[in-house]
Amino acid sequence: MKKIALVTGGTSGIGLATVEALHRRGYVVAFTSSKSVAAGEQIAGQDRESLRYLQCDVTDKEQLTAVKATLVEHYGRLDLLVNNAGYTEVVPHSNFDGATDELWMKIFTTNVMGTWWASTLFYDLLKVELGAIVNITSIAGIRPIGSSIPYSVSKAALNQMTRLLAASMENVRVNAVAPGLIDTPWTESWDQLRENVRKVAPLHRSGTPDDIAQVVVSVAEATYLTGEVIAVDGGLTLKV
């Protein structure tokens, strides 16, 4: 029987590469996004049973609950949850006024609460299948770097949530993949940073979404791995 995976934020960048890698690997993949409905439907194409797009904003628990109902109705199970949907804005760390309460709330509701709600909501399904959760965090949650202080703090929270859930969930492996700088629409205009990574990182390049998807699939299938945060950054954290 084919395994069923759910990827949040699967219409672009790292999420899309993960959807495609899991699909190639033989998973049935359901994936979500909050706004990009046309892109989602196009990616899913004709074969809705093995690649299913579902509009769902991870900041809305009711929408996540509706996704669960759809998965139960169509497949009756879930083997893998990839919490990938995330949000940030670029705010220099010394610009304290720029890190507004609204920004803190939006980043935390999306990155932290979205992951918490999805993980706890799908836990009962994952537990039955000896399933796995992979959280897409960031090296910004490991080092004092990143696009804004609220973003970095949210990713540090997710790294710790990963360990806490791994210790508390029965029969579900929980791990995090923490990317460095990856070339996606999110980082399209970050040329200066890309140049710095080329100079500093031991692998002398920014990453591709496929670089991350490859590790997500490996972590999802690593049967004795839980509670780990794996930096996938071309060695950047060795230097910063």
Ligand SMILES: NC(=O)c1ccc[n+]([C@@H]2O[C@H](COP(=O)([O-])OP(=O)(O)OC[C@H]3O[C@@H](n4cnc5c(N)ncnc54)[C@H](OP(=O)(O)O)[C@@H]3O)[C@@H](O)[C@H]2O)c1
């Ligand atoms: N790119 C990097 O260098 C990098 C580095 C470290 C970590 N990351 C992490 O990797 C993840 C993906 O980033 P990316 O660079 O691939 O970004 P991206 O290309 O902008 O893709 C983001 C995806 O998430 C969806 N999304 C955003 N908000 C959502 C919400 N509230 N509910 C559901 N889906 C939502 C987007 O679709 P809609 O807009 O239609 O909702 C889109 O499908 C994020 O968690 C990010 O923090 C990225």
